[in-house]
Amino acid sequence: MRLDLILRITTKLILPFIIVFALYVHFHADFGPGGGFQAGVIIAGMFILYAIIFGNFAARQVVPQPVAEAMVPLGVIIFATAGLPALMFNENYLNYNVLASHPEHGQHLGLIWIEAGVIITVAGSMLSIFYALVERGR
Amino acid sequence: MFIVATVAILVALTLAVVRAIAGPTVFDRVLAANTIGSLAILLLASVGFLLGRPEWLDIALTYGFLNLIGTLTALKFFRHGSLAYDPTDDGKAG
Amino acid sequence: MELYINMVLLTLLAAVTVAIIRQRNLFGVVVLAGAYSFLMASVMLVLDAVDVAMTEASVGAGVSTVFFLATLHLTRSMELKPAPRFLVPAGFSILLVVILIYGTFDLPAFGLATAPVHVHVAPHYISQSIPETTVPNVVTSVLGSYRGFDTLGETTVVFTAALGVLLLLRRRRRSSDQSSEKDATE
Amino acid sequence: MEQFLTAASWVFICVGSFFVVTGAIGLLRLPDVYSRIHAVSLIEGAGAGFILLGLGLQAGFTLIAVKLLFIFLVILFTVPVATHAVAQAALVAGIEPQLDEDRRTPAKSDDV
Numbered sequence: 001m002r003l004d005l006i007l008r009i010t011t012k013l014i015l016p017f018i019i020v021f022a023l024y025v026h027f028h029a030d031f032g033p034g035g036g037f038q039a040g041v042i043i044a045g046m047f048i049l050y051a052i053i054f055g056n057f058a059a060r061q062v063v064p065q066p067v068a069e070a071m072v073p074l075g076v077i078i079f080a081t082a083g084l085p086a087l088m089f090n091e092n093y094l095n096y097n098v099l100a101s102h103p104e105h106g107q108h109l110g111l112i113w114i115e116a117g118v119i120i121t122v123a124g125s126m127l128s129i130f131y132a133l134v135e136r137g138r
Numbered sequence: 139m140f141i142v143a144t145v146a147i148l149v150a151l152t153l154a155v156v157r158a159i160a161g162p163t164v165f166d167r168v169l170a171a172n173t174i175g176s177l178a179i180l181l182l183a184s185v186g187f188l189l190g191r192p193e194w195l196d197i198a199l200t201y202g203f204l205n206l207i208g209t210l211t212a213l214k215f216f217r218h219g220s221l222a223y224d225p226t227d228d229g230k231a232g
Numbered sequence: 233m234e235l236y237i238n239m240v241l242l243t244l245l246a247a248v249t250v251a252i253i254r255q256r257n258l259f260g261v262v263v264l265a266g267a268y269s270f271l272m273a274s275v276m277l278v279l280d281a282v283d284v285a286m287t288e289a290s291v292g293a294g295v296s297t298v299f300f301l302a303t304l305h306l307t308r309s310m311e312l313k314p315a316p317r318f319l320v321p322a323g324f325s326i327l328l329v330v331i332l333i334y335g336t337f338d339l340p341a342f343g344l345a346t347a348p349v350h351v352h353v354a355p356h357y358i359s360q361s362i363p364e365t366t367v368p369n370v371v372t373s374v375l376g377s378y379r380g381f382d383t384l385g386e387t388t389v390v391f392t393a394a395l396g397v398l399l400l401l402r403r404r405r406r407s408s409d410q411s412s413e414k415d416a417t418e
Numbered sequence: 419m420e421q422f423l424t425a426a427s428w429v430f431i432c433v434g435s436f437f438v439v440t441g442a443i444g445l446l447r448l449p450d451v452y453s454r455i456h457a458v459s460l461i462e463g464a465g466a467g468f469i470l471l472g473l474g475l476q477a478g479f480t481l482i483a484v485k486l487l488f489i490f491l492v493i494l495f496t497v498p499v500a501t502h503a504v505a506q507a508a509l510v511a512g513i514e515p516q517l518d519e520d521r522r523t524p525a526k527s528d529d530v
Contacts (some may be wrong), residue, residue: 046207094380173267185278206499215259
């Protein structure tokens with residue numbers, strides 16, 4: 001059943017741009033609109049688009065369901081570890097100034113770190129909910 | 139001049155919303171919703187210039203990408219009856 | 233100028249909302265909800281809430297359409313007929329609207345600089361964000377730097393919500409579960 | 419040079435606005451889905467192209483112009499695909515009426 005050739009080719013063409021744009025939203029959150037949540041939703045949307053066009057089997061090979069479900073707690077753990085270096089340096093928890101030699105660089109690094117955690121949690125939860133809904137619908 | 143574009147886009151948005159509400163079939167609605175998304179992108183760009191804040195274009199790009207996802211999902215659903223339809227695993231998973 | 237744009241957009245929003253309420257076919261409701269969230273995101277944007285607009289656009293237009301449709305596959309696609317008696321609910325709604333509108337009279341005017349929200353910690357965030365954190369986007373610095381605990385809590389909330397939904401949706405049957413995992417890994 | 423750019427922006431934006439409004443009228447007035455797709459392509463091809471071109475002339479050679487170019491490319495690639503999918507889905511739904519009949523019939527008669 002290869003009726004949707006145009007959809008497949010265009011989706012293949014546009015998927016890398018979507019993920020690069022999501023990373024742009026993530027790393028550019030200090031300067032422009034957006035942040036971890038939005039980037040996570042865009043990444044999840046990309047995988048959902050892949051699953052819709054190329055089928056669930058192909059999508060589950062790219063991101064298996066256990067991986068998607070493991071991403072949900074993993075992001076929270078990554079976020080929580082962002083505060084640990086500050087505790088070692090006798091600072092307040094989640095104080096990013098100690099992450100780099102210069103406090104301002106530490107702030108930017110800390111924001112990117114915690115938003116990576118947010119991305120992983122959000123993308124993982126959206127994807128695993130999608131997988132669960134589709135699996136239930138069979 | 140940005141105001142001309144803004145007014146034109148708002149008028150077009152109104153007409154598209156009327157089509158989305160009135161559309162006799164679901165496909166009319168999907169088409170109108172897709173058009174509303176594209177017009178929202180244009181509205182964003184021109185209002186950003188109008189109010190002197192052209193950095194809103196990031197959001198317009200988000201709209202552009204996600205518009206496609208929503209539309210294609212809806213159409214896949216209407217065509218195959220479910221999102222679980224899988225063209226590659228006929229018979230592999232029930 | 234923003235006022236007129238917002239008036240047009242809010243009128244369209246109201247029209248779409250009424251159409252969603254009157255629509256019995258739930259597919260139409262899903263598609264109209266996508267259009268609704270595009271309009272809503274535009275309103276948020278004209279109100280300068282850029283991050284909220286991005287969230288609304290990405291969640292409302294992209295992912296929630298997918299989830300709605302996947303849910304519709306599990307349920308029926310036509311809404312049931314409404315209950316024939318509507319006087320009591322209508323009266324209650326009108327009463328609620330009157331109370332809410334009465335409540336808005338006590339709110340400070342939109343964008344008033346001396347509103348209680350704007351005199352507590354917001355001036356510190358706005359004036360000190362660049363010297364203290366060198367992050368130009370105040371929303372990000374408030375979310376991540378000043379209120380990191382809140383954001384950690386929000387991430388945990390996302391985790392908990394996903395956990396709850398997955399516990400409800402996942403079917404734990406030994407045989408089929410093992411076979412599907414085998415399919416996924418091989 | 420400045421005035422020339424401004425005049426060119428005016429022309430492009432006015433032409434784009436004309437196409438956008440024309441396409442929207444077509445979307446409202448044309449009789450069925452397949453013909454309405456033509457009107458939509460007018461909005462997204464000519465309308466969006468001219469308006470974004472006019473805005474880009476105002477922006478000059480900056481990051482904003484690059485973003486406008488990307489927006490135009492995204493519209494150019496995604497919208498025809500979406501409308502193609504609309505046409506295909508409508509065709510499939512129309513040719514085989516017994517295919518998911520219970521979903522299609524209420525959709526046709528829901529606004530009576």
